[in-house]
Amino acid sequence: MSGLEQLYQQVILDHARERHGEGLLDADPGAAMVGESFQVNPTCGDEVRLRVQLADAPDGGSPVIEHVSWDGVGCSISRASLSVLTDLVEKGSVRDADALSETFRALMSNRGAPLPLEQEETLGDAAVFVGVARFPARIKCALLGWMALRDAVAKALTGPTA
Amino acid sequence: MxxxxxxxxxxxxxxxxxxxxxxxxxxxxxxxxxxxxxxxxxxxxxxxxxxPECVIDAEQDFYLTANAAVHRGAHTLAAEATELFEDARRVVADFVGADDDEIVWTSNATAAINLVAYAMSNATAGRGGVAAQRFALASGDEIVVSELEHHANLVPWQELAARTGAVIRPLPATDEGRLDVGALETVVGERTRLVAVTHASNVTGAVTDVAAVVDRAHAVGALVVLDACQSVPHLGVDLHALDVDFAAFSGHKMLGPTGIGVLYGRRALLEALPPVTTGGSMVEVVTMTEATYLPPPQRFEAGTQMVAQTVGLRAAAQFLSDLxxxxxxxxxxxxxxxxxxxxxxxxxxxxxxxxxxxxxxxxxxxxxxxxxxxxxxxxxxxxxxxxxxxxxxxxxxxxxxxxxxxxxxxxxxxxxxxxxxxxxxxxxxxxxxxxxxxx
The missing domain is CATH 3.90.1150.10 (Aspartate Aminotransferase, domain 1)
Incomplete structure (x- = not known):
């Protein structure tokens, strides 16, 4: 596989074309836990605005991520990463999303080597970004959406800001 | 082809x-x-x-054969290093149609533009005496900046405006990505104190009609600061003929080393401009409470200078001149x-x-x-x-x-x-x- 193919795996190209979660959704009326984050990649001027709506878990555990939606200008890596992220964390718990986010960061710091199998399995489609970590200039592209997610969830949990 | x-x-x-x-x-x-x-x-x-290899060699040869502190010390090596440092200034000045005492070494072009902006701040604060008052800005004064500028010739002026109460007025670009020279008449006016333009855009490549900018700016008594980073390596540039007041360019874009840039200032302006970075090498008499400053260019070259880089830049200017x-x-x-x-x-x-x-x-x-x-x-x-x-x-x-x-x-x-x-x-x-x- 050439360097370029390691970077642009088919799953990434597909998600860059058919993007999930794109288009900001208004929060449901009465939704209490809504958060939004705006992130920029200063090297290229790319931007993303990501919104989450959380709900209390029926069992009183970690809140559930009801919706993820986003809008932005970005390269195929950043948009594919946002699309994959939407699929992975929507309808899951905040605790699972946090764990996934940590694992994805670990993957991006792994210089292109795969993570141990039990970790890699939790990543689902996000595991195909393994090749991105071989291109230091592109790691920020893949992480932009995850940074926005973490920030938006934190804002949703701290409650509405006046 | x-x-x-x-x-x-x-x-x-x-x-x-x-x-x-x-x-x-x-x-x-x-x-x-x-x-x-x-x-x-x-x-x-x-x-x-x-x-080119000659630039790499020049920098290496300096360290191998001539390295010493410049403008201090009386030993032979110090004198030789000082001569190389000043000779580089002569060659670079000549390359851009300036006099050698109008060339100030800076770490890069961004530093050169910031030097002018902070010196104007200092003048606004009353530093530099009566002569420097020509650089002082008052609330409502205008700084005209073209829409084509690199952030290095925009953000320092935004900061200067924020410190002094001056305002930024954009000089628009055309759909083709050129400076809209037709807008000069309306944008540059009585309150304009400074016009910042690029000689050639680092995005659109458009070469600016500098004469039109200078004519209008000087007609209203405003200074012109030219970003010459893209032009100096690629066009013959004669700063005296262009008649700009200040200009900045970098060494590394013109085949020279990193870590060296140039501020050009018209002699009379540099003489009136207060210093920005102060300390050693730029003073005459220092007491415990005050100091007097050297004439330009040394007034603006505090601390140990990037001597090897000036020698490398000299080789680059010579290489381009030879071509x-x-x-x-x-x-x-x-x-x-x-x-x-x-x-x-x-x-x-x-x-x-x-x-x-x-x-x-x-x-x-x-x-x-x-x-x-x-x-x-x-x-x-x-x-x-x-x-x-x-x-x-x-x-x-x-x-x-x-x-x-x-x-x-x-x-x-x-x-x-x-x-x-x-x-x-x-x-x-x-x-x-x-x-x-x-x-």
């Missing part, structure tokens, strides 16, 4: 020029390297130039025409800036419809082609031309048309790689 001609003189001169280009190219060791399994095609000269800036400009104009004509043949690619090689440098930014610049650059890099992607430190002009970022190919003295053809071939394959139509 092949040319057929019946005129044997023209054919001979084309052959001679090709041989000359091959000789020039051989002076750049880095250009022989491979990238991703391909011969490197370096088209990022606008970001930084590669270095002849007319020959450099003619070679690069031919490349620019080839590049623009080639890009015009690739469907779904739009050039940001003039599409003809007239009053335009070989820094060509473009957008590929449907493909982000980072992705364009990645596909080109896989073919060994180095280009710049992003906003090139010039967000306002990108916004003006309706994009967030772009891909930019920029040529230099050692660029060949064969390299441009490798780039154009790779560019033609970009959309296909991402599954988009190519016709």
């Amino acid at each position: 092949t040319t057929t001609t019946a005129n044997p003189d023209v054919a001979t001169s084309a052959r001679e020029r090709a041989a000359e280009l091959a000789r020039v190219r051989a002076d750049f060791p880095l250009l022989t390297r491979q990238v991703n399994g391909h011969d490197l095609v370096y088209l990022d000269w606008g970001a930084t130039s590669q270095k 002849g800036m007319d020959a450099v400009a003619a070679h690069e104009q031919e490349l620019t025409a080839h590049l623009l004509a080639g890009i015009a043949q690739v469907p779904h690619v739009r050039v940001l800036g003039p599409t003809q090689a007239v009053d335009r440098l070989g820094v060509v930014a473009f957008e590929v419809d449907g493909v982000h610049p980072h992705d364009v650059g990645q596909v080109l890099d896989a073919a060994g082609v180095a280009v710049r992607v992003g906003h090139h430190c010039a967000q306002p002009i990108h916004r003006r031309l309706g994009v967030a970022s772009s891909t930019r190919a920029s040529v230099g003295v050692a660029t060949t048309t064969a390299e441009l053809d490798v780039f154009l071939d790779a560019l033609a394959g970009v959309r296909a790689y991402f599954g988009l139509a190519t016709s």
Whole structure:
């Protein structure tokens, strides 16, 4: 596989074309836990605005991520990463999303080597970004959406800001 | 590019020029390297130039044979190092049509522009006495900045305005990516104290009609600060003839080392300008409560200077002078025409800036419809082609031309048309790689 193919795996190209979660959704009326984050990649001027709506878990555990939606200008890596992220964390718990986010960061710091199998399995489609970590200039592209997610969830949990 | 001609003189001169280009190219060791399994095609000269061996040697020779502190110490080596340092200033001054005491060494062009902005702040605070009051700004004074500027010739003025109560007035660009000279009359007025413009845009490549800017600015008593980073390496620049008040350019874009830049200031202005960075090497008499300052350029060169870099920059200026800036400009104009004509043949690619090689440098930014610049650059890099992607430190002009970022190919003295053809071939394959139509 050439360097370029390691970077642009088919799953990434597909998600860059058919993007999930794109288009900001208004929060449901009465939704209490809504958060939004705006992130920029200063090297290229790319931007993303990501919104989450959380709900209390029926069992009183970690809140559930009801919706993820986003809008932005970005390269195929950043948009594919946002699309994959939407699929992975929507309808899951905040605790699972946090764990996934940590694992994805670990993957991006792994210089292109795969993570141990039990970790890699939790990543689902996000595991195909393994090749991105071989291109230091592109790691920020893949992480932009995850940074926005973490920030938006934190804002949703701290409650509405006046 | 092949040319057929019946005129044997023209054919001979084309052959001679090709041989000359091959000789020039051989002076750049880095250009022989491979990238991703391909011969490197370096088209990022606008970001930084590669270095001829003579520049690398000059810097190394200085450390091997002449290193000493300059403008202090009386030993032989110190005297020799000082002579090299000042000789570099003479050669660089001569290269841009200035006098040597009008050339201030800075760490880069950004530092040069910031020096002027902070000196004006100091004048506003009353430093520099009566003579410096010509630089003092009052609330409501206007600083005119063109929409084409690199952030280095915009953000320092925003900060100066915030510190002094002055306001920024934008000088617009046209749809073609040129300075809108017609707007000078209305934008530059009685409250204008300073006009900041680039000599050539690092995005659109457009060469500014400096005379029109200077005429209007001087008519209202405003200073002109010229960003000459893109012009000095590629055009013959005569700062006295341009009649600007200040100019900045960098060493590393003109085949010289990093860590060295130049501030040019008209002599009378530098003499009146208060210092910014203070300390050793820029003072006359120092007591426990105050100090008096040396005349320019030393007044602006506090602390130990980047001597080896000045020696390297001298070698770069000499290398370009030996080639002849007319020959450099003619070679690069031919490349620019080839590049623009080639890009015009690739469907779904739009050039940001003039599409003809007239009053335009070989820094060509473009957008590929449907493909982000980072992705364009990645596909080109896989073919060994180095280009710049992003906003090139010039967000306002990108916004003006309706994009967030772009891909930019920029040529230099050692660029060949064969390299441009490798780039154009790779560019033609970009959309296909991402599954988009190519016709």
